[in-house]
Amino acid sequence: MSPDATPDPYANPMAFGQRMQMLRERRGMTRQELAGLLGETQHWVKNLESGRTQAPSVETVYRIAETLRVRDLADLTGRPDMQFDLFIGPGHPRLAAVREAVDSFGLASSQQAPSAAHIAARIRRAWSARHSAPNHREVVGELLPGLIRDAQLAVKQAQAPADWRAAQAVLAEVYSLAQFFLAYQPDSSLLWRAAERSMVAAQQSDDPHTVGVSAWLLTQAHRDSGRSHYDAADAVNRQALALLEPLLADAGNDVLAIAGALQFEAGYTAARRGETATAWRYWDTARSMASRLPEDYFHPVTSFSRAIMGAHAVTVAVELHSGSESVRQAARSEANTIPSRPRRARHRIEQARGYHLDGQPEAAIATLNLAYEAAPETIRYNGYARTIVLEQAESKVTARRRRASELAVKIGLLAA
Structure with missing residues (x-):
C-alpha cells in the first residue's frame, strides 16, 4: 500500500471520529488545519474525533470528505451502503480502447508511421474538437487510440535525431491530451502512466514548451493525489519554471502562456495548503503574464489567457x-x-x-x-x-x- 493510500476501514471497524482522525493523519493534516478548512474550531474537530460529539449531518460528512480528499464515502463513514466515489466518475465507454492503446507499444507492428507533422496536425484538430464539443470526452476518446499508436510508431521508426525529437514532442502532447480524457476515470494508475510518459517524451524532445505542458499536468496529478504529494507538485512546478524563466524576455505566446499557467498552478497548490498570501501572489504574477498575451489568445492545452x-x-x-x-x-x-x-x-x-x-x-x-x-x-x-x-x-x-x-x-x- 502506498503511503497516502486510504486504509481498509473494514479491517477493524471503528467509529466515524476514529476514521476521520486516521484519514486526517494519513493526509499529514493537523486538527487546526482541518478545522480552518472546514470553518470550525479545533475543539470541534477534537470532540468529533474522540467521539464526544455524534456523527455529523450528511452535509458536514460531504464537507469533511471533500477537505480530506476521501475517494469513497464508505472509507469515512464505515458504511458499505454509502460506497460512493466522490472524485472518480463512472468509466467512460471508450476507456478500454484508450487503455489498450496506452499499454500497447506496437513493438511487432510493420505499419509505416505517419510523419510527426501529420500527427501534430491531427492533435491540433483534436484540441479544437475538445474545446468545441459538449461531449468532449467522447470526441477525444474516439481519436486517442489512433493518435497514441501512430505517435508511438513515429518515435520507434524515426531515424534522424531531429525527426526523433519531433516525434517525441508529438508523443508527449498525445499523452497530455490523454490525461484530459483520463481525469476522474476509475483507473488512476493509467492516468499516472500517461502523465509520466508525457514528461519522459517531453524531455527527450528538448522542446521547452512541450516540457512545460507535461510539467503542468504532472503538477496537477501530484496535487490531486493528496496532501502528501504537494511537495512533489511544487518541485515539478519550480523545475519547469526555472527552465522557462531565461526564455521569457523574448518568448512567443505559447511559451509565455505555459509559464503563466505554471505560475497559477503554484498558486493553486498554495491555496490547497491554506497559504492565502502565497496563493494570491502567484495568481497576481500569472495575471501579469496573461496581460502580455494578445486579447484573443487562448492556449490550446491549459486554456491560459486573459x-x-x-x-x-x-x-x-x-x-x-x-x-x-x-x-x-x-x-x-x-x-x-x-x-x-x-x-x-x-x-x-x-x-x-x-x-x-x-x-x-x-x-x-x-x-x-x-x-x-x-x-x-x-x-x-x-x-x-x-x-x-x-x-x-x-x-x-x-x-x-x-x-x-x-x-x-x-x-x-x-x-x-
Whole structure:
C-alpha cells in the first residue's frame, strides 16, 4: 500500500471520529488545519474525533470528505451502503480502447508511421474538437487510440535525431491530451502512466514548451493525489519554471502562456495548503503574464489567457474555503468569455462551489445547471459537482430538492 493510500476501514471497524482522525493523519493534516478548512474550531474537530460529539449531518460528512480528499464515502463513514466515489466518475465507454492503446507499444507492428507533422496536425484538430464539443470526452476518446499508436510508431521508426525529437514532442502532447480524457476515470494508475510518459517524451524532445505542458499536468496529478504529494507538485512546478524563466524576455505566446499557467498552478497548490498570501501572489504574477498575451489568445492545452484569470481567481478563493471571496470573484468573472466549452463548464462548477461555501445552495444548483448546458460530460465526471448535487437532492426544501434531483438524473447520479 502506498503511503497516502486510504486504509481498509473494514479491517477493524471503528467509529466515524476514529476514521476521520486516521484519514486526517494519513493526509499529514493537523486538527487546526482541518478545522480552518472546514470553518470550525479545533475543539470541534477534537470532540468529533474522540467521539464526544455524534456523527455529523450528511452535509458536514460531504464537507469533511471533500477537505480530506476521501475517494469513497464508505472509507469515512464505515458504511458499505454509502460506497460512493466522490472524485472518480463512472468509466467512460471508450476507456478500454484508450487503455489498450496506452499499454500497447506496437513493438511487432510493420505499419509505416505517419510523419510527426501529420500527427501534430491531427492533435491540433483534436484540441479544437475538445474545446468545441459538449461531449468532449467522447470526441477525444474516439481519436486517442489512433493518435497514441501512430505517435508511438513515429518515435520507434524515426531515424534522424531531429525527426526523433519531433516525434517525441508529438508523443508527449498525445499523452497530455490523454490525461484530459483520463481525469476522474476509475483507473488512476493509467492516468499516472500517461502523465509520466508525457514528461519522459517531453524531455527527450528538448522542446521547452512541450516540457512545460507535461510539467503542468504532472503538477496537477501530484496535487490531486493528496496532501502528501504537494511537495512533489511544487518541485515539478519550480523545475519547469526555472527552465522557462531565461526564455521569457523574448518568448512567443505559447511559451509565455505555459509559464503563466505554471505560475497559477503554484498558486493553486498554495491555496490547497491554506497559504492565502502565497496563493494570491502567484495568481497576481500569472495575471501579469496573461496581460502580455494578445486579447484573443487562448492556449490550446491549459486554456491560459486573459479571459481565464477571472476563473482562476474563483478557484483560488474556493480552495482557500472563503465563501464570501469566492462569490465576490464569481461576480467579477465572466464565463461567456471562455471559448472552451469544458473549461467554461469547469468554471461554472467552481462558481457553484463558491455559492455552496457561502451558504447559497439555490445559486449553486442554478450554476451547475449552466455547467451542464456548457458541457454535460464535464459535470458528469466532476466530484465536487456530484457532491453538491447529491447533497441538495436530499434537501428539506421541496423546490430545491426537485431541481437538484432533476440535475442528478441528467448527469447519471439518480435513476429517472
